[in-house]
Amino acid sequence: MASIEVRRDACVGCGACVPACPFGVISMEDGLAVIGEACTLCGACESACPYGAIIIRTGEAGGGDLSEYSGVMVLAEQRNNEVDHSTLELLGEASRLAEVSGEKVSVLLMTARPGNWPERLISHGADIVYVAAVPELERYRTEPFSRIAERVIREKKPAVVLAAATTTGRDLMPRIAKYLETGLTADCTELAIDDETGVLLQTRPAFGGNILATIVCSDTRPQMATVRPKVMKALEPDSSRKGVVEEIGILPGDLESRTEILEWLPLEEGEVDISEAEVIVSGGRGLKSPENFALLRELAGLLGGSVGASRAAVDAGWIEYPHQVGQTGKTVQPRIYLACGISGAVQHRVGMQSSDRILALNKDENAPIFEFCDHGYVGDLFEVLPLVIKEIRRRLG
Amino acid sequence: MRFVVVVKQVPDTAEVRIDEEKGTLIREGVPSILNPFDEYAIEEALRWRDELGGSVIVVTMGPPQAEAVLREAVAMGADEAILLSDRAFAGADTLATSNTLARAVSRIGDVDVVITGKQAIDGDTAQTGPSIAASLDWPQVTFVGKVRQLGDGVMVAERYVEDGCEVIRASLPVVITLLKDANTPRLPSLRGKMKARKMEIPVWGIDDLGLEPGKVGLDGSPTRVVKVATPEASSGGEIHRGEPGELAALIVDRLLGGEVE
Amino acid sequence: MNYFLSEELRDIKELCAEIAEKYIIPARAELDEENRFPSEIMKVMADSDLCGIYIPEAYGGSAEMFGGGSLALCVATEELSRACGGVAVSFAANALGAMPILISGSEDQKKKYLPLLASGSRMAAFALTEPEAGSDAGGVKTRAVRDGDHYVINGTKQWITNGGEAQIYTVIAQTDPSRGARGLSAFIMEEGTEGFSYGKKENKMGIRASATRELIFEDCRVPVENLIAREGFGFIVAMKTLNRSRPGVAAQAVGIAQGALDEAAGYASQRVQFGRRIDSFQGIQFMLADMATQIEAARALVYSVARMIDAGEKKYEKESAMAKVFASDVAMRVTTDAVQILGGYGYMKEYPVEKMMRDAKITQIYEGTNQIQRAVIASALIKETAGGKR
Numbered sequence A: 001m002a003s004i005e006v007r008r009d010a011c012v013g014c015g016a017c018v019p020a021c022p023f024g025v026i027s028m029e030d031g032l033a034v035i036g037e038a039c040t041l042c043g044a045c046e047s048a049c050p051y052g053a054i055i056i057r058t059g060e061a062g063g064g065d066l067s068e069y070s071g072v073m074v075l076a077e078q079r080n081n082e083v084d085h086s087t088l089e090l091l092g093e094a095s096r097l098a099e100v101s102g103e104k105v106s107v108l109l110m111t112a113r114p115g116n117w118p119e120r121l122i123s124h125g126a127d128i129v130y131v132a133a134v135p136e137l138e139r140y141r142t143e144p145f146s147r148i149a150e151r152v153i154r155e156k157k158p159a160v161v162l163a164a165a166t167t168t169g170r171d172l173m174p175r176i177a178k179y180l181e182t183g184l185t186a187d188c189t190e191l192a193i194d195d196e197t198g199v200l201l202q203t204r205p206a207f208g209g210n211i212l213a214t215i216v217c218s219d220t221r222p223q224m225a226t227v228r229p230k231v232m233k234a235l236e237p238d239s240s241r242k243g244v245v246e247e248i249g250i251l252p253g254d255l256e257s258r259t260e261i262l263e264w265l266p267l268e269e270g271e272v273d274i275s276e277a278e279v280i281v282s283g284g285r286g287l288k289s290p291e292n293f294a295l296l297r298e299l300a301g302l303l304g305g306s307v308g309a310s311r312a313a314v315d316a317g318w319i320e321y322p323h324q325v326g327q328t329g330k331t332v333q334p335r336i337y338l339a340c341g342i343s344g345a346v347q348h349r350v351g352m353q354s355s356d357r358i359l360a361l362n363k364d365e366n367a368p369i370f371e372f373c374d375h376g377y378v379g380d381l382f383e384v385l386p387l388v389i390k391e392i393r394r395r396l397g
Numbered sequence B: 001m002r003f004v005v006v007v008k009q010v011p012d013t014a015e016v017r018i019d020e021e022k023g024t025l026i027r028e029g030v031p032s033i034l035n036p037f038d039e040y041a042i043e044e045a046l047r048w049r050d051e052l053g054g055s056v057i058v059v060t061m062g063p064p065q066a067e068a069v070l071r072e073a074v075a076m077g078a079d080e081a082i083l084l085s086d087r088a089f090a091g092a093d094t095l096a097t098s099n100t101l102a103r104a105v106s107r108i109g110d111v112d113v114v115i116t117g118k119q120a121i122d123g124d125t126a127q128t129g130p131s132i133a134a135s136l137d138w139p140q141v142t143f144v145g146k147v148r149q150l151g152d153g154v155m156v157a158e159r160y161v162e163d164g165c166e167v168i169r170a171s172l173p174v175v176i177t178l179l180k181d182a183n184t185p186r187l188p189s190l191r192g193k194m195k196a197r198k199m200e201i202p203v204w205g206i207d208d209l210g211l212e213p214g215k216v217g218l219d220g221s222p223t224r225v226v227k228v229a230t231p232e233a234s235s236g237g238e239i240h241r242g243e244p245g246e247l248a249a250l251i252v253d254r255l256l257g258g259e260v261e
Numbered sequence C: 001m002n003y004f005l006s007e008e009l010r011d012i013k014e015l016c017a018e019i020a021e022k023y024i025i026p027a028r029a030e031l032d033e034e035n036r037f038p039s040e041i042m043k044v045m046a047d048s049d050l051c052g053i054y055i056p057e058a059y060g061g062s063a064e065m066f067g068g069g070s071l072a073l074c075v076a077t078e079e080l081s082r083a084c085g086g087v088a089v090s091f092a093a094n095a096l097g098a099m100p101i102l103i104s105g106s107e108d109q110k111k112k113y114l115p116l117l118a119s120g121s122r123m124a125a126f127a128l129t130e131p132e133a134g135s136d137a138g139g140v141k142t143r144a145v146r147d148g149d150h151y152v153i154n155g156t157k158q159w160i161t162n163g164g165e166a167q168i169y170t171v172i173a174q175t176d177p178s179r180g181a182r183g184l185s186a187f188i189m190e191e192g193t194e195g196f197s198y199g200k201k202e203n204k205m206g207i208r209a210s211a212t213r214e215l216i217f218e219d220c221r222v223p224v225e226n227l228i229a230r231e232g233f234g235f236i237v238a239m240k241t242l243n244r245s246r247p248g249v250a251a252q253a254v255g256i257a258q259g260a261l262d263e264a265a266g267y268a269s270q271r272v273q274f275g276r277r278i279d280s281f282q283g284i285q286f287m288l289a290d291m292a293t294q295i296e297a298a299r300a301l302v303y304s305v306a307r308m309i310d311a312g313e314k315k316y317e318k319e320s321a322m323a324k325v326f327a328s329d330v331a332m333r334v335t336t337d338a339v340q341i342l343g344g345y346g347y348m349k350e351y352p353v354e355k356m357m358r359d360a361k362i363t364q365i366y367e368g369t370n371q372i373q374r375a376v377i378a379s380a381l382i383k384e385t386a387g388g389k390r
């Protein structure tokens, strides 16, 4: 059974482990660290201790020959037989990772009609494209997709398997990881190969974005991760790149499913409610007119976010009240809050101060919002915003 | 209809603050709460039980004090509660967690629907539900925004994805992970609170579940957390000046870069 | 201050705080603005089993669990009032309406009506006041005339809290005008009884979430079994009812005051003037200190009186009046000071303290004005002095 121990000879009572514990279960007693009952053996203290005094012991683990595994495999995501941009981002990241070890990048495309996507995936960095194409794979369903992917992974033995942290990737990957009895790291924002051990260092936000945890899967293969979309960068497509396309046969039983999609209801036009939004682009009196809110709508649309506003903008009738953030509007908590032409009055601040990241664009460098934002940009929004939109379009292809 | 709702005790991450000088988490006085998503999971089970009859059993895996979240569920109206607690369970990643929870579901027996929250606000992985389904070899429907129909061996539910909603029919038994859109959780009732305070909650350990040590806890977990860092302290804004083009590029880095600093 | 509330009482407090946070606070400004009754919130309270906390188990309630019910009702009312005095009184007025049945009703009446109130499936109201009979409750003109196995009732009641929302009314009417206050009797009246209708809903200064209406009786026939106690006992029933319910008004006042203090202290820690948080100014600090002290004194008095009632003391008219006078005067002072601490913002409807100030005012007026309470206290004092008890 796994256990945690504080080495009395090595612990100097420096207390470095106390704040490192995400669960707050370590206390100092008589100059020694004491680990409380609620310890989850997460390992944060072990790596925080400057004296190597905290040791977590694990029992038997792993087994199997890890060296049989090599390369990075990306599970492509497609909708209506069109590959999602997140897959291209993953191929870009996979190429960077594979470069380190000189291994191959492969991608598994499960679809009804591959079209010219196998070639395009190669141009985006794949060395091998595995294609499983039958009409029943038109739309993602858990069981057929996980069954086929599991078989391909068992056969091809990639060292790393990546999928996007979308509703599809997050449905599919845990299922496969369980079949393969291997580890899966969720929603990564950074991947790297450890120089010494060659294992994949998978970094992800947890605790509502309050911490960044780096996770490894040392003893089982493949090392699996879902990766947050729009974080990694796709490669510029290069049509001169060479690669192989291999067809994957479908076995009887592969397509059996105990779930069935009865109906598909596309999202109604209109945006996410600001109190639920992950990204909010907000405008204030600095926007000058209702027409200019179109800029913000466009930007929010690109980011899958929503438009917010200060009371000044709402009172001026440029945008409706449900968009108001603040004391008398909504309290919001997005991952990113971009305030454009908003001065940052306290009544506005109380509604948005718990956002993970506050970005502010304002032409007055003495605007109060610069005192509490994370990143301030001193500039004219009419000059900067159109360029922001252009740049995003360029990067997302 | 027999429901199992698996629930997790988590630190209230909304109360977690960053020590801006040291760049560490301040958890002093951060309360432990029922994972907010799990309230919706409990409510969904209670609603269907109230309509169809049957029972709702809540299960958590955690240290002894995690019992508190089970009592909360009972105060809301859950019929039974089981605590899975054993030193051997500590350090579980989602694979080991779901091995343990899936075995509990099997031991409870005759379960028609397992409901989990969409994700836990601390680990944030959303992996436990699908992994339980795989362990049990049951179908799964994740990101459920609405359960439309339940009974006669089938469930029809709406699964919310990025660009719309899939209406899915699944055969029972099934595992679902539930979004907050599904319902409005009820408050506990006074009688429920009193029942919850007095209820004896059975504790199942590794032997009760008949699991091998290598399948649970840290030993059964292929993943390990090797480092925990605090993202760049968010105080005292960094102010950027420059040409509009430069500023735009910097802003886009932030907008697309998510939490990566 | 630690009042060593039992676990069960703490359950009530927690539950009401949760209801306040999830349902009342998000809605209170709108309910106030629109003069709208909080039906949905009343349903939540019923679902949470809060409606029976002052009713004995024999009639579907749970009063015994809390050691009697008076303190339970105070704790609930206080916690709800912290968020909104209007919602709180809509809840508490049920107990006022039920009190005549609880104190003086027959076994049959209790069995018939109290379980409906305990479950929250019905609401109640108490109707004493008339256009000509306010502080002078003995001046009730509504007439009840016996006709076989019915009473025929004619007259108008005014400013009845929960009027139009409740289904069960306890009404004080005159059965023998020649005997004045001694000619009054109490009746149970159900919504839908022929000849019973509602007048207009009042447009009030505060507690605007609560419904205040006229009740109109035109040849309204009430069966004799709905007479509470006996003919001529109406005034006594009314006085006993009010004595018992006044700690509830006092608890409402404590809650409103606490809510205002919370707002003021929170605001003072955020607002910066002259480069400093305003709670660093001694002028503000002393105001906050006085507010907190007055509230604690009021709460201690209210809880003591409620505990005394729960413990079975029969004479508590004076103490109950004291609690009401003291707490309501505190509420008025504290809410006014809270507006002051918020300055101009406090005067704006965007912040909740101006509403708290408007809500606080009613606690000095209803269930007997503070002048009447002082008269009650004084007359008790005089009696005690005369009786050599001092």
Ligand SMILES: Cc1cc2nc3c(=O)[nH]c(=O)nc-3n(C[C@H](O)[C@H](O)[C@H](O)COP(=O)(O)OP(=O)(O)OC[C@H]3O[C@@H](n4cnc5c(N)ncnc54)[C@H](O)[C@@H]3O)c2cc1C
Pocket: A283, A284, A285, A286, A287, A309, A310, A311, A312, A313, A324, A325, A326, A327, A328, A329, A330, A340, A341, A342, A343, A344, A345, A346, A347, A348, A351, A361, A362, A363, A364, A367, A379, A380, A381, A382, C345, C348, C350, C351
């Ligand atoms: C009781 C009460 C409640 C309130 N509730 C709310 C509330 O809920 N929400 C809320 O937001 N406010 C609220 N307010 C109002 C609040 O006090 C401020 O007045 C309001 O937030 C100001 O809005 P603003 O920042 O858009 O406008 P301003 O303060 O006028 O700021 C406009 C900013 O735009 C910048 N700007 C102008 N042109 C450009 C340009 N071309 N490029 C870049 N920057 C430019 C300026 O430098 C300035 O900083 C409330 C006020 C009261 C009294």
Ligand SMILES: Cc1cc2nc3c(=O)[nH]c(=O)nc-3n(C[C@H](O)[C@H](O)[C@H](O)COP(=O)(O)OP(=O)(O)OC[C@H]3O[C@@H](n4cnc5c(N)ncnc54)[C@H](O)[C@@H]3O)c2cc1C
Pocket: A022, A042, A183, A184, A185, A186, A204, A206, A207, A213, A215, B006, B007, B008, B009, B035, B037, B038, B041, B059, B060, B061, B062, B092, B093, B094, B095, B097, B101, B115, B116, B117, B118, B119, B120, B121, B122, B123, B124, B125, B126, B127, B128, B129, B223, B225
């Ligand atoms: C900083 C950090 C990062 C982590 N990252 C990973 C990772 O990338 N991969 C990984 O495999 N593990 C990871 N873990 C471990 C993981 O948190 C635990 O395995 C945990 O028990 C379940 O995962 P979760 O918290 O993400 O829950 P989720 O899978 O997000 O929870 C979904 C639902 O599952 C149910 N559930 C979850 N846990 C329990 C429980 N203990 N008892 C009952 N029901 C439960 C609840 O209904 C919950 O709503 C991490 C832990 C920490 C502290």
Ligand SMILES: Cc1cc2nc3c(=O)[nH]c(=O)nc-3n(C[C@H](O)[C@H](O)[C@H](O)COP(=O)(O)OP(=O)(O)OC[C@H]3O[C@@H](n4cnc5c(N)ncnc54)[C@H](O)[C@@H]3O)c2cc1C
Pocket: C093, C125, C126, C127, C128, C129, C133, C134, C135, C136, C158, C159, C160, C161, C162, C204, C212, C362, C365, C366, C367, C368, C369, C370, C371, C372, C375
């Ligand atoms: C919002 C609201 C809700 C109410 N709900 C109910 C209800 O549910 N049921 C019900 O029966 N009634 C209810 N009432 C009526 C309430 O109890 C009376 O308003 C109250 O008793 C005072 O009567 P009055 O308004 O007629 O004032 P009056 O009696 O006319 O008094 C006017 C003033 O003279 C003073 N005064 C009167 N007599 C004396 C005296 N002897 N010595 C010194 N000063 C004196 C009073 O203190 C007051 O300041 C409600 C009233 C309001 C405003």
